[in-house]
Amino acid sequence: MGQHLLSIDDLTNDEIEKIIHRAKYYEQYHPFIRPQFQNRFVANLFLEPSTRTRFSFEIAEKRLGAEVLQFQQSVSSIIKGESLLDTLRTLESQGVEAAVIRISEEGLLRKLSEKVSLKIINAGEGRIEHPTQALLDLYTIRKYFHTVKGLRIVIIGDISHSRVAHSNAALLKRLGAQLIFSGPDALMDDSLEGTILPIDEAIQNADVVMMLRIQFERQKMNYISSKESYRAEFGFTRERLKYLQPHAIILHPAPVNRGLEMDDEVVDHPQSKIFEQIHNGVWVRMAVIERALEGNLRWESLSNKEMYGIGISGFREIS
């Protein structure tokens, strides 16, 4: 029985570990795996524009051998007034087993998940959840650090409107990270536990600097007086690279507003792992789709020895 992925909170620590483990298996062996999901259908329903995440899921699905249906709102019968529930029930009647959904409305996915038998994968939900992004960020962090426990992870930008921030905060807090937030006061989120610091100090203290995208489309821009002043006060500018510790890594969910939240020199800095995050997203999503289609992931696919042998350590130390 396949499983939904609606929220980071739905995953046990053991399940998180299995997804990371399985993703590493796919990264390592993808040229050799057989297309295990041939003749099985997954639909990608992106009700908000997306290229990167949509392609990441599509590549993951196709590497697994699944058949992919693309749903684009502008050319769909949602314009006929059809509800999303009826669309999902239609898809499952047609034999579709999983739906990857991006949606701006918050809370709808969970309600839908109780009424359908196909499995829903949350690919971005309003301001609240983006679980596969948090999982791929975790995967990337784990490539550079033995464990998340005790890591000082700084999240910088518009915390309050960011689903990336919310899913990551939930995941990393649970795994024992020490969270620090930075950004305009009006864009902080009181509901999240953590320290708030000015950006210079935040970077100085960081093992991981997680920058957020300024979401022009999802917030009132009157929080921000001007791009120049935002960059100067809250952006990761080239001048601020001097605060970065030599072992720290820089993350961003992409696409970057270059020259706003990050300067080119920071995006392209050797300690920036932005394109590696994108690379890692494919393997993590392969694991998430396998979980949606097959249910609980198996441990036995890759021995601990193999995992250690390829440069990742600490994989069983999560708690």
Added chain:
Amino acid sequence: MGQHLLSIDDLTNDEIEKIIHRAKYYEQYHPFIRPQFQNRFVANLFLEPSTRTRFSFEIAEKRLGAEVLQFQQSVSSIIKGESLLDTLRTLESQGVEAAVIRISEEGLLRKLSEKVSLKIINAGEGRIEHPTQALLDLYTIRKYFHTVKGLRIVIIGDISHSRVAHSNAALLKRLGAQLIFSGPDALMDDSLEGTILPIDEAIQNADVVMMLRIQFERQKMNYISSKESYRAEFGFTRERLKYLQPHAIILHPAPVNRGLEMDDEVVDHPQSKIFEQIHNGVWVRMAVIERALEGNLRWESLSNKEMYGIGISGFREIS
């Protein structure tokens, strides 16, 4: 030699029976069939918006192993003023063997079919034809009744603008059904043979209640004074469920305007087979695509005994 499917009238009774038979074969054995049409190309040209039917065809094509090209008017060179004939001739020059077309203009498909060698499958044509919908409705009806002959089939709603009604009326009349129509006087179609009854009486008399979608986009809404009054006078409301015979089934081509032509309680009623229709559509369309690519369908793929053994009877009794 593959064959067009432009109209129900083009099919002999024997061909209809073969399509139903073959669809049942695909429903029964689809997990085990090999992808027989690998490296063969089908194009889906939906010149009117569609999700359900487009996905149904796409899934059918992919289950057969065919390669699928998606054509969307908004991003195509029809905006360059290219004619549909030149588009089809282009596609056939590129090796495409069949085109599934939805179009509002009536009569064009037949003219085109005489000038191209690729095979055209009508996926909805103006107000006049939707042959695969009628075939999947027949398939669904045949799952519940031994034969169509003598069945009282009630079609309710906007008959005059409905291609579903026209294709179904042509098919079911020919197979011996007794047709009853119901709906606003202005939306009846004098050219169709059958009895016209008020909705309560129509439902009381029905073995099959076939509801139609109110096509906001294809008619002048001034036929309808208000949604509330339409629902009260012509809709299948929860109150009217009391008229439904215990053996009768309810069909609708979907998507349903819930609360207009049908109440939620009717859509989700145990005797409603709406999502089963959608399910059946995939198998019927697999047969239609096979016919387009290969020509006449074979009988021998499934024995009569097998067909009877899986709960369908009367399959050879058509006349």
Added chain:
Amino acid sequence: MGQHLLSIDDLTNDEIEKIIHRAKYYEQYHPFIRPQFQNRFVANLFLEPSTRTRFSFEIAEKRLGAEVLQFQQSVSSIIKGESLLDTLRTLESQGVEAAVIRISEEGLLRKLSEKVSLKIINAGEGRIEHPTQALLDLYTIRKYFHTVKGLRIVIIGDISHSRVAHSNAALLKRLGAQLIFSGPDALMDDSLEGTILPIDEAIQNADVVMMLRIQFERQKMNYISSKESYRAEFGFTRERLKYLQPHAIILHPAPVNRGLEMDDEVVDHPQSKIFEQIHNGVWVRMAVIERALEGNLRWESLSNKEMYGIGISGFREIS
């Protein structure tokens, strides 16, 4: 190591010959070749509308067994202000090995090609380059003539705004053709070497008549006083068929503005090879994609004897 295809000028004569040779191999043997690029990804990024060329590439890619990603500007995150460079770096991080790009901006593709590791195939660039169109035109010409050397090739229409004209002129000139241009004075291009003749005389002298599409979308129409006067003065009308030599062939990149640059009788004339060009495009693009994914094409796949045996001669005589 795969290779970009940005411009005809990047190809050596030997490489051109190999592409033609390989295309013939695919035309001859495509039903029997195995899908050699399974689990390898190509993205089609058409930033200008296209049906014909996009489908041609998609079919070529799928015939090779590659996985295809479709990128449509209207639903992409380019609307988020993401640069094309970041899109390409994203795609290559996700495992995409080649990108087929159509773009109106001139010169950008070359700059991008120096910054990415995936291979770029130019599918139409502003007014300057459309190398696969020129290659498929060459392939078509070579089916009817022993060699390009000495052929009188007439290009008629809006030379100055046509990327088809520019790529073809560069290719055919180099291979020894004698170029003649015809069309409105304001739409000639002084930078191209060749004779300018009135259309009647041009057709009389032609071994190959290459008509261009009037690009309403890419030029100021005030060059043209009216459609009627353009057709009369510069179009290939039915009346001008009398000037056509019996051995000459007519080409057009399509889609044709019927009744403007060409009359129906010319499009559908036996000496018109327009739909054969479209057919040939698939094989040529298969060779170009193989080159992008694998690097230098092999000679050994088809013997000269086989090539001659199937009606093409002069294949090694290019110089």
